[in-house]
Amino acid sequence: MPSTGLPAGAVPRLERPGPLRERVYEALLELITTRSLRPGQHLVESELAGHLGVSRQPVREALQRLDTEGWVDLRPAQGAFVHEPTxxxxxxxxxxxxxxxxxxxxxxxxxxxxxxxxxxxxxxxxxxxxxxxxxxxxxxxxxxxxxxxxxxxxxxxxxxxxxxxxxxxxxxxxxxxxxxxxxxxxxxxxxxxxxxxxxxxxxxxxxxxxxxxxxxxxxxxxxxx
Structure with missing residues (x-):
């Protein structure tokens, strides 16, 4: 599976003020719905954190929420992947x-x-x-x-x-x-x-x-x- 692989500069860094966890969630959801992150794509926490200019913790929390909502699949010992709809x-x-x-x-x-x-x-x-x-x-x-x-x-x-x-x-x-x-x-x-x-x-x-x-x-x- 390919890793995050977003083009340099494709994702703006998030501004610090405000609820960071929510902003990371919204940013990742936007990337998924616009297919910048494609179905089946491997989501690497460290790479996403680097693109967004945040630590790994809010990224991890956002991925967990996206998993609950059906946008992301969290697989034991494999990591997170963009959900591929049947x-x-x-x-x-x-x-x-x-x-x-x-x-x-x-x-x-x-x-x-x-x-x-x-x-x-x-x-x-x-x-x-x-x-x-x-x-x-x-x-x-x-x-x-x-x-x-x-x-x-x-x-x-x-x-x-x-x-x-x-x-x-x-x-x-x-x-x-x-x-x-x-x-x-x-x-x-x-x-x-x-x-x-x-x-x-x-x-x-x-x-x-x-x-x-x-x-x-x-x-x-x-x-x-």
Missing amino acids: AEEADQLLTVRTLLESEAARLAAANTGLAGITELDDLCTRGEQAVSGGDVDQVVVLNAAFHAKVMELAGNAVLAELAGQVDRRVRSYCAPVARQRGKQSWTEHRELIAAIAERDERRATDIMRAHTEHTRRTYHQRDRD
Whole structure:
């Protein structure tokens, strides 16, 4: 298994003020969800501590928490490894995402005004530009921002909280398929914006369901290729 192997300068050193344990946890979680630390990668405490500019103790505590939450696997006599989701785990998570996102699209269509439509349109334009420029990392970031905005416009705080938990895990799955989905994903975003602007709740629901199902199928097709 490869060790941490992060490029020099890829990870900013953490500022000392504040709850250091929490900041180390958030930094490592961000590296995992963005796939800077890839599934199956060996996590060496001393290397991570060096990258983050901290001692090994908060890194050890963060890894233990990440293990409890299913992001990291702690193996006796072997160390810590980024969790590799099984096909079943990924399928269950992406299925739940479809349910949450479809309801968010319906509510957004019922509640969104002109300002919200403008914000979605701006995010979509930036996403299309990122696709044209081949910036996969930015595509993933903007895709997450677009879906988060739809969730915000839905106006349901409980739904948004649940979706936020799911989205963080889904983000690491979206990265490998972003290039494959490419322009088509943003074409579907455009169709969703149109449905929301027309206050067509049923159409918005159907578009979002099909959109998230496309991502799920692409993810599994990638495993078979």
